[in-house]
Amino acid sequence: MATHLLRNASTLWLLRNCRRSRPLTLARCLHLTPCVEKKVAFHLSDIGEGIREVTVKEWFVKVGDTVEQFDNLCEVQSDKASVTITSRYDGKITQIFHSIDELALVGKPLLEFEVADEDEGESSTSSSDSSDSDAVPAAACGASIAAASGARHITPATPAVRRLAKENRLNLAQVPPTGRNGRVLKGDVLEYLGKVPKGTNVPHPTNLPREGAATAAAPAAMPPVPAPADRVEVLKGVRKAMLKTMTISQQIPQFAYSDEIDMSSLIQFRAQLQVAAKEQGLPKLTFMPFCIKAASIALTKYPILNSSLDLASESVVYKGSHNISVAIDTPQGLVVPSIKNCQAKSIVQIAKDLNALVERGRTGTLTPSDFADGTFSLSNIGSVGGTYTHPRIMSPQVAIGAMGKTMVKPRFNDKDELVKAYIMSVSWSADHRVIDGVTIARFSNVWKEHLEQPALFLLH
Numbered sequence: 001m002a003t004h005l006l007r008n009a010s011t012l013w014l015l016r017n018c019r020r021s022r023p024l025t026l027a028r029c030l031h032l033t034p035c036v037e038k039k040v041a042f043h044l045s046d047i048g049e050g051i052r053e054v055t056v057k058e059w060f061v062k063v064g065d066t067v068e069q070f071d072n073l074c075e076v077q078s079d080k081a082s083v084t085i086t087s088r089y090d091g092k093i094t095q096i097f098h099s100i101d102e103l104a105l106v107g108k109p110l111l112e113f114e115v116a117d118e119d120e121g122e123s124s125t126s127s128s129d130s131s132d133s134d135a136v137p138a139a140a141c142g143a144s145i146a147a148a149s150g151a152r153h154i155t156p157a158t159p160a161v162r163r164l165a166k167e168n169r170l171n172l173a174q175v176p177p178t179g180r181n182g183r184v185l186k187g188d189v190l191e192y193l194g195k196v197p198k199g200t201n202v203p204h205p206t207n208l209p210r211e212g213a214a215t216a217a218a219p220a221a222m223p224p225v226p227a228p229a230d231r232v233e234v235l236k237g238v239r240k241a242m243l244k245t246m247t248i249s250q251q252i253p254q255f256a257y258s259d260e261i262d263m264s265s266l267i268q269f270r271a272q273l274q275v276a277a278k279e280q281g282l283p284k285l286t287f288m289p290f291c292i293k294a295a296s297i298a299l300t301k302y303p304i305l306n307s308s309l310d311l312a313s314e315s316v317v318y319k320g321s322h323n324i325s326v327a328i329d330t331p332q333g334l335v336v337p338s339i340k341n342c343q344a345k346s347i348v349q350i351a352k353d354l355n356a357l358v359e360r361g362r363t364g365t366l367t368p369s370d371f372a373d374g375t376f377s378l379s380n381i382g383s384v385g386g387t388y389t390h391p392r393i394m395s396p397q398v399a400i401g402a403m404g405k406t407m408v409k410p411r412f413n414d415k416d417e418l419v420k421a422y423i424m425s426v427s428w429s430a431d432h433r434v435i436d437g438v439t440i441a442r443f444s445n446v447w448k449e450h451l452e453q454p455a456l457f458l459l460h
Helices: 002-032 138-149 159-167 186-192 238-249 264-279 288-301 347-363 437-452 454-459
Strands: 038-043 053-059 072-077 082-086 091-096 103-105 109-115 124-126 254-262 307-310 315-318 324-326 328-330 333-335 376-380 399-403 407-412 418-431
Touching: 072 109, 159 186, 238 333, 254 437, 264 418, 264 437, 264 454, 288 324, 288 347, 288 376, 288 437, 288 454, 328 347, 418 437, 437 454
Parallel strands: 324 376, 376 399
Antiparallel strands: 038 109, 038 124, 053 072, 053 103, 072 082, 091 109, 254 418, 307 315, 328 333, 399 418, 407 418
16 A cells, blocks of 8 residues: 555656646747747837828838847938938837838838837737747747748849839739849730730840840841830829929919019129128029028018918918028929028028028938928029919918029110110919908019119118
C-alpha cells in the first residue's frame, strides 16, 4: 500500500513539473517573436485652414524602416501649401497606405507602426493575441514569425506605367513582365489592354529605336495607329481649390471698372531707386511693391474695400490690417498668398516680403499661414500678357484688381504735344452688394495718382 501511494505521488510530481516547465519555454518563444508587438495606425491630423484632403508628394521612409519621434515621414501638398509630416512614435513601419500622387484624407491612416509600448492610446489596426491558458506549439510560433516577417510583393514598374495601369483600372500583378528583373514596361500594359498587337514584331513603345538608328529592313506595311484614348484626371491641389473658390465667387454679384495709368514717371523713379535697393538687399525692384503700397494707401481712404460681408447678420466687417493677397505663378499653378500689414510697411519692406513669397512659391514651401487672413487682392496678369481682364473676387474679400501689360502708346501732354508714354491698364472687380461704382472709381483714382506721381509716396 505504501509503495502504491509513493508511486502515485511521484507521477503527480512529474505531471505538475511538466505543466509548469512547458509554458515557461513557450512564453520565452512568444517574447522573441513579433507576435506580441502592438501595431498602431498613424492618422493624418488636421493641418488647418479647413483642409480635408492632401496629395502625397514624397515619402522619406519605406516599409521596414525604424523611426523615432519627430523624424520626417512624408511631404504632402494641399490646395494651398506643402506640409512635412513627422512621426509621433518610436517604432518600425509595417505598412504605407498611400503611394505618391494619391489623395490622403484628414483623419484616415497614413502609415502603420509596430511599437513596443503596450499602453499606447492609438487604436490598433492589426494585432496578434495569444491565450495565456492555452499552450502554443513551437511550430505555430515559427509560422507566426514567417508570416510576420514576410514582405508584401510589389510589382516593379515606373510611375508612368503605374499611372497608365491606374487609369485603365488594371492590376499590374496580372500583366506578364518583359523588362529586366521582372519589371513591367509600358508596352506590356498596352499589349495586355489590346492596344498593341500580340505575337508580331511590333516593338514595345518604351523600346522603340532612337531616331537615326539603323534598321535591318523597312516593314512592308505599318500597323494601324490606334486613336488616342480619352484621359480622365481627378482635380486636386491648386486646380481643386480653384474649382471651389470660383464656384463661390460666381454667387457674388460683381461689377467691373477699368482705367489706364501713365507709368512714365514711375519708370524713372524706380530706376533712380535701383542702386539704393541693392544696398538694402533687393537685387531687383519691380513695379509690384509700388502697386501694393498704393493700394494700401487707397484702402486707408476707402476702408469699405478692405472688408468682408457677414450675410447672417447683414453687416460689414471692416478689417484693420491690410493683408494684400498677390497672385503668384508657380510650377503647381497660380497661388495667392498675402503680404501682411502693408499699411505699416515701406515699399522696400513690401518688396522683400514679396520676393520671399515668390521664392517659397517656386520651391513649393508656402505654408498655410501664408494664405491666411487676406483682405484685398492684386494680380499682375501683364507679366504674362494681355491688356484688360475681368478678375474674380475671392470670398470673403469684396474687391480685387488686375494690372495689364505696360505698353508704349502715343499721348498728348499739357502743351498738346504728341509724346511717348508708357501706359498700363487696370481692371477692378467689386462686390456690388456693399460697394458702388462711385466708390471704386474714387479708390482707383487715389491708386492711380500715386503711381503717376510717385513723389507722393514720400508722404507715407
